Amino acid sequence: MGSHFNFKNFGNEQMEGSGGGRPPGNFPLARQPSVYSLTFDEFQTTMGGVGKDFGSMNMDELLKNIWSAEEFQTMGPASQDVGASGGHLQRQGSLTLPRTLSQKTVDQVWRDISKEFTVGAKDTTGVGITTIPQRQQTLGEMTLEDFLLRAGVVREDAQLAGKPNITGLLGDLSRTANNQAFGFGYQQPERNTGLVSGRVLESSNQMAMESANLPLNVNGVRFTQQQLGATQTQQTQQLPQQQHQPLFPKLPGLPYATPIAIPNSAQLGSPGVRGGIVGLSDPATSASLVQNGALQGAGVGMVNLGAGAVTIAAGSPAVSSDGLAKSNGDTSSVSPVPYVFNSGLRGRKCSALEKVVERRQRRMIKNRESAARSRARKQAYTMELEAEVAKLKEDNQELQKKQAEIMEMQKNQVMEEMNQQRGGKRRCLRRTQTGPW
Amino acid sequence: MSRLLEPLAVGRVIGEVVDNFTPSVKMNITYNGNKQVCNGHELMPAVIVAKPRVEVGGQDMRDAFTLIMTDPDVPGPSDPYLREHLHWIVTDIPGTTDTSFGKEIASYETPKPVIGIHRYVFILYKQKARQAVKPPATRDQFNTRSFAEENGLGSPVAALYFNAQRETAARRR
Numbered sequence: 172m173g174s175h176f177n178f179k180n181f182g183n184e185q186m187e188g189s190g191g192g193r194p195p196g197n198f199p200l201a202r203q204p205s206v207y208s209l210t211f212d213e214f215q216t217t218m219g220g221v222g223k224d225f226g227s228m229n230m231d232e233l234l235k236n237i238w239s240a241e242e243f244q245t246m247g248p249a250s251q252d253v254g255a256s257g258g259h260l261q262r263q264g265s266l267t268l269p270r271t272l273s274q275k276t277v278d279q280v281w282r283d284i285s286k287e288f289t290v291g292a293k294d295t296t297g298v299g300i301t302t303i304p305q306r307q308q309t310l311g312e313m314t315l316e317d318f319l320l321r322a323g324v325v326r327e328d329a330q331l332a333g334k335p336n337i338t339g340l341l342g343d344l345s346r347t348a349n350n351q352a353f354g355f356g357y358q359q360p361e362r363n364t365g366l367v368s369g370r371v372l373e374s375s376n377q378m379a380m381e382s383a384n385l386p387l388n389v390n391g392v393r394f395t396q397q398q399l400g401a402t403q404t405q406q407t408q409q410l411p412q413q414q415h416q417p418l419f420p421k422l423p424g425l426p427y428a429t430p431i432a433i434p435n436s437a438q439l440g441s442p443g444v445r446g447g448i449v450g451l452s453d454p455a456t457s458a459s460l461v462q463n464g465a466l467q468g469a470g471v472g473m474v475n476l477g478a479g480a481v482t483i484a485a486g487s488p489a490v491s492s493d494g495l496a497k498s499n500g501d502t503s504s505v506s507p508v509p510y511v512f513n514s515g516l517r518g519r520k521c522s523a524l525e526k527v528v529e530r531r532q533r534r535m536i537k538n539r540e541s542a543a544r545s546r547a548r549k550q551a552y553t554m555e556l557e558a559e560v561a562k563l564k565e566d567n568q569e570l571q572k573k574q575a576e577i578m579e580m581q582k583n584q585v586m587e588e589m590n591q592q593r594g595g596k597r598r599c600l601r602r603t604q605t606g607p608w
Numbered sequence: 609m610s611r612l613l614e615p616l617a618v619g620r621v622i623g624e625v626v627d628n629f630t631p632s633v634k635m636n637i638t639y640n641g642n643k644q645v646c647n648g649h650e651l652m653p654a655v656i657v658a659k660p661r662v663e664v665g666g667q668d669m670r671d672a673f674t675l676i677m678t679d680p681d682v683p684g685p686s687d688p689y690l691r692e693h694l695h696w697i698v699t700d701i702p703g704t705t706d707t708s709f710g711k712e713i714a715s716y717e718t719p720k721p722v723i724g725i726h727r728y729v730f731i732l733y734k735q736k737a738r739q740a741v742k743p744p745a746t747r748d749q750f751n752t753r754s755f756a757e758e759n760g761l762g763s764p765v766a767a768l769y770f771n772a773q774r775e776t777a778a779r780r781r
Binding site (some may be wrong): 540553 | 611612614616618619647648686725771
């Protein structure tokens with residue numbers, strides 16, 4: 172699919188952007204680079220008349236600016252109504268950055284990040300180590316992605332249960348997304364939605380997985396499986412009404428949008444969810460985000476992801492990054508794993524999944540062989556026993572026959588003896604003299 | 609005589625250790641004076657510590673027989689990458705006698721099964737001439753077929769095997 176292909180490349184591009192040093196990769200379509208891959212300097216120039224120096228800007232404002240920049244970028248390609256509904260969505264709530272961050276200014280956050288780099292150069296993962304040199308730039312040179320990731324807006328959790336599945340699925344779905352801005356972000360949402368469209372149950376499971384895995388700090392909203400399941404069932408009916416649902420309004424142009432949106436909207440129905448979602452989805456940017464991600468509104472999980480994506484993939488990247496980080500210890504030097512989406516995600520998910528599947532298959536084969544050997548042993552034992560029994564029976568018969576014969580012979584001999592004896596006696600009983608009368 | 613071969617074939621002795629053959633000589637193997645070895649039967653490790661008494665049939669005392677005992681399931685039956693391990697070789701056994709009249713070119717090594725259920729196989733060959741069998745270089749990675757070929761032993765004339773696992777293994781689950 173063209174959209175798939177595009178997305179994949181876009182994902183590549185995202186990855187490269189987040190990698191920092193990598194040159195832009197395959198770029199089948201002439202797309203605008205994501206806002207997140209811009210450095211602060213570039214972002215500032217892009218924003219043009221924003222004026223305010225980012226350094227003293229509050230984190231909240233920074234994010235808002237980013238989102239508006241993204242919306243600006245994506246307004247063109249994306250459908251307008253979606254953008255509008257997205258905008259509507261965004262205004263529904265307040266941004267819910269991690270509390271620790273929202274109050275800080277960019278400068279403060281940057282100082283913290285720098286401290287991180289200098290103090291703890293040793294990360295647990297190779298990814299961390301390799302990415303540190305990249306980070307040690309001035310704030311201006313750091314890409315927005317990196318900054319937000321480092322700042323903790325995006326938290327890399329360590330929950331990988333089922334992550335590979337999720338990320339892989341997302342990767343597939345993400346292809347359908349056409350929005351460059353949220354390539355990585357959409358990957359997850361799209362994946363979910365795609366799943367939903369295909370198989371509601373599956374997506375719900377995935378979403379459940381994702382929601383379970385989403386770090387709490389992302390938006391404070393955790394969607395339980397029940398929620399997902401419950402909402403999903405309602406999804407099909409609620410789609411038409413919930414076009415403006417945060418995060419996944421239908422994109423007219425996208426085939427997946429419709430079926431996907433349904434699940435999403437349904438899930439968003441729960442107030443808590445919505446609050447969380449809305450909160451995360453900032454106006455303009457989230458709208459566009461949603462649009463693209465909306466392709467497959469995989470429901471709560473997705474929503475979270477979408478919101479996360481909005482807030483620079485706080486949730487989903489964490490999920491996917493976790494998945495990525497874990498599934499591939501040897502990931503490339505791209506530090507923000509969430510950004511290494513499509514190809515990276517799918518590649519990793521594939522190899523991890525494949526390993527698991529392969530291991531399972533090997534175990535199954537070994538078990539089968541062991542069972543076959545056991546059966547052969549049993550059969551050999553039985554055959555041997557049967558052979559022994561047969562032999563013993565034969566021997567027994569022979570012996571008994573022999574015994575009978577011998578008995579017979581003995582009897583005959585005795586008879587003969589007896590006969591002879593009797594005969595002798597008879598002879599002996601002959602009178603030898605007559606009596607005197 | 610196929611009745612004698614079936615357990616060997618089903619137990620994969622014929623196939624993994626030797627090729628199909630026609631048994632022509634009787635062989636009786638007894639451990640501890642009372643535990644007779646029957647194909648596929650299990651013997652406890654304590655029983656098989658000392659070498660058994662192997663009675664060889666045949667017609668002529670001038671015939672020389674060679675007995676080989678190997679374990680084709682080392683280190684474990686599910687993955688026997690060290691197949692086989694040589695336990696015992698006795699050559700120049702005169703017909704109608706037993707192994708005590710032969711020459712041990714590889715002394716009896718007590719079987720010590722660790723992983724899984726091992727088969728311990730006795731193969732009897734008829735020698736073409738006396739003192740024609742050379743001791744092998746090593747007990748590991750032994751190959752009965754090739755050893756027989758190298759020493760001109762031809763096809764086996766008798767075979768027996770038993771199963772053994774470690775003392776503490778789960779039995780009769």
